[in-house]
Structures are given as C-alpha cells and as structure tokens.
Amino acid sequence: MPDFIQRRRLARILDRSAEQFADCSPPEKGWIATMRLALGMSAEQVARRKGVSRNAVYQAERSEKEGSISLKQMESLAAVMGGTFVYAIVPNAPIEQLKYQQAFKRAEAMAAQHASFAQWSPDERQDWIDDTAAQQLHDMHTDFWDDS
Known part of the structure; x- marks a missing residue:
C-alpha cells in the first residue's frame, strides 16, 4: 500500500486526467470507425495495413461498440491508422x-x-x-x- 505522499501524487495524476478527459466521450460510431472515416480510409485499406480481412476490421468496429474488443486490438488498429490508443480510468469526482x-x-x-x-x-x-x-x-x- 502506498504511503500518504505517494497516494497524494497518484491522486493529482488522476485528478488532472479527469480534467483533461472531462468532455471526452466515445463518438457514436466508435473510435476505430471515426478515425478510419476521418482519414478517408476504407475498411479494406485498414485491413491491408494490418494484414487481416476487411471483415475483421468491421468486426473490430462492432466489437468496440459492444465493449468486447481487446486493448491490444485497439492499440494495433490505432497504430495502423497513424494514431495512438489511450487507455485511462478517470475518476468521476476528485x-x-x-x-x-x-x-x-x-x-x-x-x-x-x-x-x-x-x-x-x-x-x-x-x-x-x-x-x-x-x-x-x-x-x-x-x-x-x-x-x-
């Protein structure tokens, strides 16, 4: 168990994260589809870059919306589209x-x-x-x- 000073530092990190992500909610289509569409990339193009089928990209987009996609998959798809996947637990209050x-x-x-x-x-x-x-x-x- 961290001591008081360490807990206070960790609390500040989380509180700052909460401030940064306060207005950040997932887009309606999900992050994968939104990034892909914003770039003007087809699912086929993403699939080729990742070395998977087009259906695998569509399945990943569905899995993201259902909440069943893996962190590793999100990270990999973000990378092939020139992005970085960010994962955080943001407290609902300080x-x-x-x-x-x-x-x-x-x-x-x-x-x-x-x-x-x-x-x-x-x-x-x-x-x-x-x-x-x-x-x-x-x-x-x-x-x-x-x-x-």
Whole structure:
C-alpha cells in the first residue's frame, strides 16, 4: 500500500486526467470507425495495413461498440491508422472527494451501531459523524474500502 505522499501524487495524476478527459466521450460510431472515416480510409485499406480481412476490421468496429474488443486490438488498429490508443480510468469526482464520501459512509454506518446515537442532539450527531469521518480519512485502515 502506498504511503500518504505517494497516494497524494497518484491522486493529482488522476485528478488532472479527469480534467483533461472531462468532455471526452466515445463518438457514436466508435473510435476505430471515426478515425478510419476521418482519414478517408476504407475498411479494406485498414485491413491491408494490418494484414487481416476487411471483415475483421468491421468486426473490430462492432466489437468496440459492444465493449468486447481487446486493448491490444485497439492499440494495433490505432497504430495502423497513424494514431495512438489511450487507455485511462478517470475518476468521476476528485480523489479526495471520493475518499471523503467513503469515510462519511463509514462514519454513518458506525453511528448506526451506537444504541444511544439517536438520543443525541442533531449537532452532537453531526459533530460525531464529521469527527469520525475525519479520523477514518486520517487512519485509512486496510478495510477502508470494504463494503461492510
């Protein structure tokens, strides 16, 4: 498990990636067909460059749209068309926000286990949840991401 400083660096990398790819969604026809058509290449031309049949190119385009194409295949097709295949996992929110949401969820679950919690004032309950979430973030126990 990386230490705090390493996790923070990794979080910055992912957060920057999320900013760069925020408006990037796959084109309706998929990346392969879109690149091929933008270049004015036929499936036959791509197939010759790749050393496969035209039907293999069409099948790859269908597989991409279905989500069943391999990364290796995407990389290979991008290369024969003069492109680079980029693969990324982009967080839906900043990493710190995702971690805070998990810590808050854990704190609420812990609160539900306290028999007297419901008898506390709303301010006391909120303070306890906030403090517990902060502690969860600070400690980052190995079970932090467990669903229990």
